[in-house]
Amino acid sequence: MSEKEVFLTREGLQKLEDELEHLKAVKRREVAERIKEAIGFGDLSENSEYEEAKNEQAFIEGRIITLEKMLRNARVISQEDMAQGVVSVGTTVKLKDLEFGDVVNYTIVGSAESDPANNRISNESPVGQALLGKTKGAVVEVNVPAGVIQYEILDIKFN
Incomplete structure (x- = not known):
């Protein structure tokens, strides 16, 4: 294995x-x-x-x-591993909650570095999985216990 x-x-x-x-x-x-x-x-x-x-x-x-x-x-993860403008591990994503208008930045990291209190979310989390592979302007839906949250991707940066 x-x-x-x-x-x-x-x-x-x-x-x-x-x-x-x-x-x-x-x-x-x-x-x-x-x-x-x-x-x-x-x-x-x-x-x-x-x-x-x-x-x-x-x-x-x-x-x-x-x-x-x-x-x-x-x-x-290095910048060379990533396609420009695509959400992947190592990128910081600026999101807008389409229901409430809140804007938040999340850094997508591997599960070993995950620290949600500091906006470092795992690539394996529901939000992380929904964002991976998406580009600026995309709208993603994330299933959460309270329902579905829709985010618009406003920006993507490599750290």
Whole structure:
């Protein structure tokens, strides 16, 4: 079974690489120290510090594995990969809600970089999927739990 390709911007790739380096170089060492100290407290069967440190260690190791897998399958999106004027991963899209007239900017990113609170939406989200491949002036419909939202694409920029 082939692993899923992870789309990343250069910024997103750097962020994941930095997190991986921090986990390996700093957090592993910190948690190993905590485990060593907790062992010094004696009886491990009722040692909450030891349990907590072991749980954190498991979380860190799991995150390291996840990050390594993502980086192994990473595809960095560059401007050369994109057709001019077409919405794709790595573009920022200016949209107008046709019902309410609100204007919003969304940056389309891979799911690993998704941050809806900062208008960075995944290419796999309903809005992201509806926008991919569209051009300036197109009207897209997005099915949401409350119904259908119509957006007009006002502008497309590569970041």
